[in-house]
Amino acid sequence: SAVISQKPSRDICQRGTSLTIQCQVDSQVTMMFWYRQQPGQSLTLIATANQGSEATYESGFVIDKFPISRPNLTFSTLTVSNMSPEDSSIYLCSALDGSNTEAFFGQGTRLTVV
């Protein structure tokens, strides 16, 4: 399957600031997603990143807090805005393989908000 490069791998941020996470796939993919994994928890889908249009957010997640861009079929960004300690989590970029069935992941971004 394709390889996803995600950066930064980790960051420590001050509350009230914003962080943008980048996700680069080494081949074109149709579907890209952003997940959050809070400590000791499973993966929660934040949104589907749609190429050329606004992202589709899951219940409990809003664009003002988690703006997402997807300018082309290989790249997406997630911004965590106006951060609070509750946003401390691992954020994972995901894409579907060529058959659009199996999800694979970037290495994740470990975010700590202080």
Added chain:
Amino acid sequence: QKEVEQNSGPLSVPEGAIASLNCTYSDRGSQSFFWYRQYSGKSPELIMSIYSNGDKEDGRFTAQLNKASQYVSLLIRDSQPSDSATYLCAITDTGGFKTIFGAGTRLFVKA
């Protein structure tokens, strides 16, 4: 009711034994089912996918699917200490694109 339910464990088995992991799901429209392995501090890695009722074997891993019972399982034969990880059951939603994860089962294989 959560969409994907798993026993959080931990499940502890001796080296060489069979580890059995179970999962139930609520969306009858789901067509794709997966098992991911996640080592501590790492991202999930797909180890098995299954799309039709019955068993699917890949090396030491066997996935079992029963759509009527909305049940998926993973058997790991000849368990090794390197199998110690969290195993995440996942399904695609009715639309077929979004992958929904269970809470995961922590597996410990004792040497």
